[in-house]
Amino acid sequence: MKSPREPDLELRGRLIRSLGSLREMLPGSFVERKRACGRPNCHCADGKLLHSQFQISVLIDGKPKALNIPTDLAEKVRQKIEMRRRFDAAAATICGVNLKRFLKEKEERQV
Numbered sequence: 279m280k281s282p283r284e285p286d287l288e289l290r291g292r293l294i295r296s297l298g299s300l301r302e303m304l305p306g307s308f309v310e311r312k313r314a315c316g317r318p319n320c321h322c323a324d325g326k327l328l329h330s331q332f333q334i335s336v337l338i339d340g341k342p343k344a345l346n347i348p349t350d351l352a353e354k355v356r357q358k359i360e361m362r363r364r365f366d367a368a369a370a371t372i373c374g375v376n377l378k379r380f381l382k383e384k385e386e387r388q389v
């Protein structure tokens with residue numbers, strides 16, 4: 279027979295199991311810049327229809343870098359960077375559950 283439901287533990291278990299799907303996560307933030315390419319005959323020359331340049335803004339060895347992303351990979355990279363945010367959110371929730379359990383355990387010992 280199952281012990282009484284513990285919603286926190288169910289939540290923790292669900293989050294832990296979801297982390298595997300985030301294994302392709304990437305660090306940093308996703309940046310879209312608009313720019314003109316400089317060719318005088320291009321549609322961007324009037325400054326209205328600019329080109330999109332996608333970048334990952336990330337720290338490498340403690341130094342901020344902006345790495346260009348090929349346009350066809352931009353959506354995939356954006357999703358992978360979003361995975362990192364979800365990973366961090368899951369970790370924060372798991373830590374919160376564990377801290378609550380730790381404090382409860384500590385309190386029970388002192389009685």
Ligand SMILES: [Zn+2]
Pocket residue numbers: 314315316317320321322323329
């Ligand atoms: Zn152009």
